[in-house]
Amino acid sequence: MGKKPRRSREPQPWAYDLQDDEIRREKAKARELRATQWWKRRCDRGICHYCGARVPARELTMDHVIPLARGGKTTKANVVPCCKECNNRKRQLLPMEWQEYLSRIAEGKDKA
Numbered sequence: 001m002g003k004k005p006r007r008s009r010e011p012q013p014w015a016y017d018l019q020d021d022e023i024r025r026e027k028a029k030a031r032e033l034r035a036t037q038w039w040k041r042r043c044d045r046g047i048c049h050y051c052g053a054r055v056p057a058r059e060l061t062m063d064h065v066i067p068l069a070r071g072g073k074t075t076k077a078n079v080v081p082c083c084k085e086c087n088n089r090k091r092q093l094l095p096m097e098w099q100e101y102l103s104r105i106a107e108g109k110d111k112a
C-alpha cells in the first residue's frame with residue numbers, strides 16, 4: 001500500500017474499529033519498546049522531542065509521531081520521547097492545530 005492521500009482532516013470513526021486489533025498489537029509493541037535500552041537512552045537525554053524542554057527521564061512519555069489511530073506504527077522511527085504537556089496537547093488538538101503549535105515552537109526557537 002502506498003501513502004494515503006491527505007484528503008480528510010476529520011478522524012474517520014469507521015476506521016478505528018477495523019484497526020482495533022492492529023492498534024492493540026502496536027500498543028503491546030510500544031510497551032516492549034519502552035523496556036528497551038534504546039528507549040532508556042533516548043529518555044536519558046531528558047529532552048522533549050517537540051518543545052525541547054528539559055524533562056527528567058522518568059517524566060518523558062512515549063509518543064507516536066504518526067498516531068496509531070492514523071495508521072502509525074510502533075517503530076523506532078515513529079516514537080519519540082515527549083513531555084506530558086506536549087503529549088496532552090497533541091491528544092487534544094487536531095493534527096492541523098498540532099502542526100501550528102509545532103511551527104510556533106520552531107519560530108520561538110529561531111528568535112531566541
Ligand SMILES: [Zn+2]
Nearest residue numbers: 048051083086
Ligand atoms: Zn514538550
